[in-house]
Amino acid sequence: MPFVAPTPPLPVGPMPRQMTSPPTLQQPQWSTASAQHRENSVNLLRDRQLLRTHGSEPIETVAPPPLGHSFPAEANCNPDVMSCTMNAVPATAELLRRSRLPLGLAMHPFKDLRSLAIIQANVIVRCRDCRAYINPFVRFSSQQRWRCSLCFLDNDLPEEFLYDPISQTYGDPSRRPEIRNGTVEFIATQEYSVRPPPPATYILALDVSQVLSPDPAVAKSATAYLTAVSQTLLRCLDRLPGDTRTQLAVITFNGVLHLYKLDGPRPSLLAMPDLDGDSDLPMPEGLLVTVAECRDAIVELLESLPELEFPAVPGCCLGSALAIAHRLAQSSGGRLLLFLASRPSVGPGALSGPAGSDSDDLAGQPATDYYKRLALDCCSAQLSVDLFCVGPGHTDLASVMPIAVYSSGRVHRYPHLPDDADRLASDLGRHLTRKLGLEAVLRVRCSNGYSVAAFYGSCFVRATDLAALPCASPDAGFAIQLAVGDGAGTAGASEPVVFQAALLYTGRKGERRIRVHTLGLPVATRIEDVFAGSDQRAIIGLLAQIGAERIITGASRLSDSRDALVNAAADPLAAYARATGQRGAGGLWSPPGIRLLPLLILALLKWPAFRPSVGQLDERAAALAEVNFFVGAAPVI
Amino acid sequence: MILLTMIARITDGLPLAASLQEEDRAPNLQEYQSKAKQLFRRLNVSSPSRCSLESGPYIFHYLMDRGICYLILVEKNFSKRLAFAFLDDIQAEFVNQYGAKVESVTRPYHFIEFEQYIKKARKNYTDSRASRNLSQIGVELQDVQRIMVENMDEVLARGESLTALDDKASHLSSLSKKYRDDAAYLNLRSVYAKYAVFCIVLLLLFAYVYFKFLW
Numbered sequence: 085m086p087f088v089a090p091t092p093p094l095p096v097g098p099m100p101r102q103m104t105s106p107p108t109l110q111q112p113q114w115s116t117a118s119a120q121h122r123e124n125s126v127n128l129l130r131d132r133q134l135l136r137t138h139g140s141e142p143i144e145t146v147a148p149p150p151l152g153h154s155f156p157a158e159a160n161c162n163p164d165v166m167s168c169t170m171n172a173v174p175a176t177a178e179l180l181r182r183s184r185l186p187l188g189l190a191m192h193p194f195k196d197l198r199s200l201a202i203i204q205a206n207v208i209v210r211c212r213d214c215r216a217y218i219n220p221f222v223r224f225s226s227q228q229r230w231r232c233s234l235c236f237l238d239n240d241l242p243e244e245f246l247y248d249p250i251s252q253t254y255g256d257p258s259r260r261p262e263i264r265n266g267t268v269e270f271i272a273t274q275e276y277s278v279r280p281p282p283p284a285t286y287i288l289a290l291d292v293s294q295v296l297s298p299d300p301a302v303a304k305s306a307t308a309y310l311t312a313v314s315q316t317l318l319r320c321l322d323r324l325p326g327d328t329r330t331q332l333a334v335i336t337f338n339g340v341l342h343l344y345k346l347d348g349p350r351p352s353l354l355a356m357p358d359l360d361g362d363s364d365l366p367m368p369e370g371l372l373v374t375v376a377e378c379r380d381a382i383v384e385l386l387e388s389l390p391e392l393e394f395p396a397v398p399g400c401c402l403g404s405a406l407a408i409a410h411r412l413a414q415s416s417g418g419r420l421l422l423f424l425a426s427r428p429s430v431g432p433g434a435l436s437g438p439a440g441s442d443s444d445d446l447a448g449q450p451a452t453d454y455y456k457r458l459a460l461d462c463c464s465a466q467l468s469v470d471l472f473c474v475g476p477g478h479t480d481l482a483s484v485m486p487i488a489v490y491s492s493g494r495v496h497r498y499p500h501l502p503d504d505a506d507r508l509a510s511d512l513g514r515h516l517t518r519k520l521g522l523e524a525v526l527r528v529r530c531s532n533g534y535s536v537a538a539f540y541g542s543c544f545v546r547a548t549d550l551a552a553l554p555c556a557s558p559d560a561g562f563a564i565q566l567a568v569g570d571g572a573g574t575a576g577a578s579e580p581v582v583f584q585a586a587l588l589y590t591g592r593k594g595e596r597r598i599r600v601h602t603l604g605l606p607v608a609t610r611i612e613d614v615f616a617g618s619d620q621r622a623i624i625g626l627l628a629q630i631g632a633e634r635i636i637t638g639a640s641r642l643s644d645s646r647d648a649l650v651n652a653a654a655d656p657l658a659a660y661a662r663a664t665g666q667r668g669a670g671g672l673w674s675p676p677g678i679r680l681l682p683l684l685i686l687a688l689l690k691w692p693a694f695r696p697s698v699g700q701l702d703e704r705a706a707a708l709a710e711v712n713f714f715v716g717a718a719p720v721i
Numbered sequence: 722m723i724l725l726t727m728i729a730r731i732t733d734g735l736p737l738a739a740s741l742q743e744e745d746r747a748p749n750l751q752e753y754q755s756k757a758k759q760l761f762r763r764l765n766v767s768s769p770s771r772c773s774l775e776s777g778p779y780i781f782h783y784l785m786d787r788g789i790c791y792l793i794l795v796e797k798n799f800s801k802r803l804a805f806a807f808l809d810d811i812q813a814e815f816v817n818q819y820g821a822k823v824e825s826v827t828r829p830y831h832f833i834e835f836e837q838y839i840k841k842a843r844k845n846y847t848d849s850r851a852s853r854n855l856s857q858i859g860v861e862l863q864d865v866q867r868i869m870v871e872n873m874d875e876v877l878a879r880g881e882s883l884t885a886l887d888d889k890a891s892h893l894s895s896l897s898k899k900y901r902d903d904a905a906y907l908n909l910r911s912v913y914a915k916y917a918v919f920c921i922v923l924l925l926l927f928a929y930v931y932f933k934f935l936w
Contacts, residue, residue, distance in 0.1 A: 204827060280736070329834055
């Protein structure tokens with residue numbers, strides 16, 4: 085369950101910005117003497133009542149300190165959208181190393197927000213060197229010039245920026261919505277579109293290999309999932325995000341591939357026996373059709389889907405189905421909803437070999453890289469794949485999962501199907517009707533001296549600070565690990581360190597938009613301030629995603645990941661004891677911001693993703709994918 | 722085969738709708754798209770309303786009407802009559818559906834939904850039974866021989882050389898005006914110089930006479 089952290093109120097009623105004198109940063113409100121620190125810190129061995137109540141209270145978090153009255157009240161973005169593991173960023177790499185805490189950002193860039201400032205301007209104001217967007221932390225040196233808060237370069241201000249559209253006044257650029265809000269959305273101008281916006285395309289690929297199974301329970305679960313899927317799609321058909329050009333295609337597969345011609349008055353089934361041939365479509369038109377035009381045929385097909393007579397060929401040709409879907413969506417991109425019921429056994433991408441014991445250390449890694457390569461092809465065609473695993477048996481999810489993980493899709497698993505049908509229907513409904521962000525790219529920029537070291541999440545990482553998301557999801561979370569370089573803190577203790585995340589996407593009506601989130605934090609030069617500002621919620625999110633990613637890509641074994649997580653909880657406490665001179669004082673002292681960290685790490689280690697032995701391998705794979713997708717998925721305690 | 726269709730507003734070059742023919746055999750259309758965008762920026766009300774521009778192995782045909790430009794990119798062997806018939810068709814339908822709203826939109830590709838109609842019309846016009854289409858529409862078209870065929874690059878470069886020429890001409894006229902003023906001034910000074918000598922001599926004579934005879 086996602087956390088909702090209560091944030092303390094920030095100072096209200098900002099004073100108007102001074103034009104000439106640089107604003108000063110209020111000193112952070114934590115104590116400066118280590119004795120006072122000892123009063124605030126918690127002895128974990130003695131104090132057992134760390135949680136106020138049992139169960140459902142959200143985990144407390146340390147909010148970023150107020151930055152002073154010179155910055156507007158909403159200058160920082162919502163902490164649920166983007167937060168940093170430390171609310172006072174260390175000024176040097178040495179300080180970061182001494183604290184043994186990870187420095188990073190945990191973000192949900194496309195989260196559904198209740199209020200969002202949308203700006204339509206002829207020119208989007210950006211720094212000419214680092215290309216950062218204008219944000220609440222810039223300084224205006226005169227009416228026509230502004231200084232970038234990331235690279236400290238002076239830039240020109242266009243005339244129209246002096247006009248504030250909300251209050252209809254002229255003259256003070258600090259009243260513009262870009263300067264007052266930490267999260268803004270720009271309507272992009274022409275230069276941000278590579279091609280005309282494509283129509284929203286939905287392709288459904290359904291595995292029907294279990295429908296004709298001799299085991300009645302298995303056949304019943306297969307029919308149950310087909311019923312749930314077709315009912316949900318019928319219900320959501322009119323609410324699919326997109327304009328009048330929205331397209332839909334349906335593919336089903338068992339041992340052969342079945343395509344459906346939907347542009348006549350009635351749907352007709354085409355079976356494609358040739359699996360290994362090159363994936364040319366049997367007919368150029370009729371397979372991917374506009375929903376508005378061919379609605380009757382689509383509705384008829386969906387209603388009859390659970391009772392349809394499929395050609396009885398055993399096996400599961402997942403690779404061919406994916407290749408055909410990729411071919412259909414090549415020019416427009418879009419979303420592929422893939423339902424898998426059994427292990428792929430024929431055609432390209434067939435998996436074979438023993439299932440492996442579940443306590444095997446290598447159990448999280450894929451057996452072949454066919455699906456990863458296919459995922460990268462889908463990414464370049466802007467096609468995102470969501471995987472729903474609906475089979476009761478072993479589907480080797482760990483090998484098939486990369487198709488979703490690298491194309492910004494999500495993995496769901498429903499092992500107990502006729503009972504889980506409601507959950508499948510509601511998840512699928514959310515998937516179909518949630519907000520759409522096609523052809524998206526996400527880039528993170530940091531102040532001078534700080535840089536992005538690694539990017540974690542369900543996306544394709546094109547460069548260290550750039551991720552490609554064929555379809556951005558409001559539920560997706562990303563973790564960014566940051567590194568402190570040489571130029572950090574040279575601007576002085578009064579300048580905030582600014583992190584900016586920008587997501588460029590195509591909305592449901594075909595408009596290109598840029599959502600920008602900015603976070604400004606003070607610099608810490610002393611170890612006590614670093615510990616006082618650490619935030620356990622962001623830290624656990626970052627660690628969980630790093631751990632899941634390492635196992636999925638095969639970079640480390642399960643036991644190594646578990647050890648690393650335990651060290652991640654133990655090392656900061658040891659460093660804190662060293663820093664505040666409490667070694668040997670008896671008890672285990674922890675700064676208030678991370679007092680729940682050991683408890684959270686223990687809970688994470690019990691999660692199926694990191695547990696040493698789970699009932700089914702697929703369960704571990706699905707749990708790993710979920711942790712990778714959704715920062716903050718650590719269990720509620 | 723019609724490879725690319727674009728509709729844009731002339732005043733600022735804002736694209737309103739577009740449709741790309743994505744085929745395995747079609748070339749990379751990126752550079753032609755950027756050429757089309759440059760062309761939209763160069764066109765103004767005084768450009769010819771129908772024109773064909775060669776560019777590499779393909780030809781652009783465009784039609785301008787009421788501040789909107791309709792442009793297609795076709796292969797060289799595609800009949801010109803068909804191309805302009807297609808342009809007339811989409812022009813009529815676009816004005817019918819969206820004509821009133823064109824001036825007020827600001828975001829690019831606002832009418833991207835028109836792509837569906839463009840796709841259907843394209844299918845009609847690129848049908849292999851084109852001769853039937855030709856005979857049906859031939860009588861209605863204007864005489865396409867009068868439509869100029871030019872080279873695309875020359876059009877793009879022409880704009881630049883014209884503006885350069887314009888600058889030089891205005892510079893020249895201001896320089897010549899300055900030259901004329903300077904010359905008049907010098908002329909005046911030399912007149913003063915000439916008459917000044919004469920006046921001084923006269924004055925001295927007058928002073929001599931005055932002091933000699935009248936004192």
